Amino acid sequence: DTEVTQTPKHLVMGMTNKKSLKCEQHMGHRAMYWYKQKAKKPPELMFVYSYEKLSINESVPSRFSPECPNSSLLNLHLHALQPEDSALYLCASSPYPGQGGTGELFFGEGSRLTVL
């Protein structure tokens, strides 16, 4: 069983809705990530948080807004999405290199988002 928990598992929203994806880990990891994955494609990095601070934003549109309230939680706020944003959104965590980590990412099961 994954130690990274994502909710909800499935989400259907309209283009005018505001929703949030949530991610939680209790492994003491200080780096957390959001990836987007389309069908039959590799995960694409969106955001990286290190020590609760945003360290990498891969030029993601502002309709995606990440938030890291504390070291265990990561949110992705969604607003005014487009149908092409429909995808599997994966959260991951890792021991930050400064903690002697290997760089391995631990993934959650993902949140399947459908934008109508």
Added chain:
Amino acid sequence: GESVGLHLPTLSVQEGDNSIINCAYSNSASDYFIWYKQESGKGPQFIIDIRSNMDKRQGQRVTVLLNKTVKHLSLQIAATQPGDSAVYFCAENHNQGGKLIFGQGTELSVKP
């Protein structure tokens, strides 16, 4: 741009045979490589990793080989089982704040 890619999008093998999944990477500065397995409807699951100062690493039924000269990575699965059916991704760590870049993936199908 820099990327990690795989040679074959699909691979079909007979149960019990050995499987070899290949990956080419372009960033010679990458120092750490990981193979992930992703089953349908699930998140990627760590299989095995290797650092750039090694050329081979073995796990349970899996072996990763790294050839830095030609920037090639491979995953060997011994005695492939139906439960091995999944998409396999190689990934390289640029060691830039933990930025992990994934290759295109190979879908492995195991025939009984």
